[in-house]
Amino acid sequence: xxxxxxxxxxxxxxxxxxxxxxxxxxxxxxxxxxxxxxxxxxxxxxxxxxxxxxxxxxxxxxxxxxxxxxxxxxxxxxxxxxxxxxxxxxxxxxxxxxxxxxxxxxxxxxxxxxxxxxxxxxxxxxxxxxxxxxxxxxxxxxxxxxxxxxxxxxxxxxxxxxxxxxxxxxxxxxxxxxxxxxxxxxxxxxxxxxxxxxxxxxxxxxxxxxxxxxxxxxxxxxxxxxxxxxxxxxxxxxxxxxxxxxxxxxxxxxxxxxxxxxxxxxxxxxxxxxxxxxxxxxxxxxxxxxxxxxxxxxxxxxxxxxxxxxxxxxxxxxxxxxxxxxxxxxxxxxxxxxxxxx
Ligand code: PEP
Ligand code: MN
Numbered sequence: 001x002x003x004x005x006x007x008x009x010x011x012x013x014x015x016x017x018x019x020x021x022x023x024x025x026x027x028x029x030x031x032x033x034x035x036x037x038x039x040x041x042x043x044x045x046x047x048x049x050x051x052x053x054x055x056x057x058x059x060x061x062x063x064x065x066x067x068x069x070x071x072x073x074x075x076x077x078x079x080x081x082x083x084x085x086x087x088x089x090x091x092x093x094x095x096x097x098x099x100x101x102x103x104x105x106x107x108x109x110x111x112x113x114x115x116x117x118x119x120x121x122x123x124x125x126x127x128x129x130x131x132x133x134x135x136x137x138x139x140x141x142x143x144x145x146x147x148x149x150x151x152x153x154x155x156x157x158x159x160x161x162x163x164x165x166x167x168x169x170x171x172x173x174x175x176x177x178x179x180x181x182x183x184x185x186x187x188x189x190x191x192x193x194x195x196x197x198x199x200x201x202x203x204x205x206x207x208x209x210x211x212x213x214x215x216x217x218x219x220x221x222x223x224x225x226x227x228x229x230x231x232x233x234x235x236x237x238x239x240x241x242x243x244x245x246x247x248x249x250x251x252x253x254x255x256x257x258x259x260x261x262x263x264x265x266x267x268x269x270x271x272x273x274x275x276x277x278x279x280x281x282x283x284x285x286x287x288x289x290x291x292x293x294x295x296x297x298x299x300x301x302x303x304x305x306x307x308x309x310x311x312x313x314x315x316x317x318x319x320x321x322x323x324x325x326x327x328x329x330x331x332x333x334x335x336x337x338x339x340x341x342x
Pocket of ligand 2: 299
């Protein structure tokens with residue numbers, strides 16, 4: 001349910017309403033807009049009738065049920081878009097944000113070089129996995145704690161925020177200490193204990209769509225994180241399984257406008273895992289921008305032919321610079337076409 005406060009409601013009235021809702025056993029998630037405050041309310045469905053009497057409290061305009069199964073993630077629960085703040089970078093704001101770097105952290109040198117490349121190209125955030133979810137137990141599994149140490153070192157030295165995957169509830173604290181954004185990979189999108197655990201942190205979470213989850217299921221997974229009190233969630237479309245085998249997965253570009261309509265959370269696209277081949281990363285990155293995504297996460301490696309993981313889909317530095325240049329030109333053209341001034 002969403003409690004819409006009157007435009008003239010005072011802070012005292014808002015706090016009073018919050019206190020009353022909590023006293024009857026519900027959690028509140030207030031969203032203070034410039035003009036009006038709305039309060040998202042979640043909890044056990046059985047007490048809904050009692051909750052409706054909140055409408056008698058001073059300052060309340062109306063109480064509206066949210067019909068979607070995801071409540072806090074739905075557009076109704078918020079005024080405006082959620083902007084995820086990472087230092088002075090805003091994900092979900094007017095700027096198109098690029099996260100780039102190797103699939104996996106391999107050495108201090110490889111990561112340092114990657115950071116240099118992605119910064120030179122104008123990307124905002126460095127990616128790199130220390131814990132890797134691999135289909136085969138015989139594939140390289142990541143440098144784990146040592147990789148996290150390397151990540152932190154490069155982050156501090158190069159002053160670049162970093163995103164890295166966490167696969168296990170027991171590792172959340174360790175990963176959290178060494179990164180700026182916690183990534184939940186496609187395979188863990190419905191690992192509910194893990195979603196709850198990252199929901200209890202106050203770190204932004206990059207939640208990747210499962211390769212076989214629907215848009216609604218993705219939003220329900222986001223809801224697990226939001227319900228724990230962490231509203232800094234970025235959604236990521238990274239391709240889904242279809243009958244098509246020419247690409248690693250099928251990039252569901254329609255997911256972006258659909259998500260934008262249904263949720264206030266930022267949405268980014270991963271064209272690297274979606275296609276599995278560097279050649280398709282450029283056109284699909286531009287498509288992602290054109291269709292309204294808030295940014296990208298892409299794999300870039302100083303020497304893709306030597307990569308320990310996902311070399312075939314990683315961009316060489318030159319291709320990455322070309323992509324960034326093309327994105328800048330496309331953004332200019334789109335802004336002109338839609339009348340948005342820079
Ligand atoms: C990754 O980003 O390195 C990764 C493993 O992605 P996904 O979970 O989308 O396969
Ligand atoms: Mn990868």
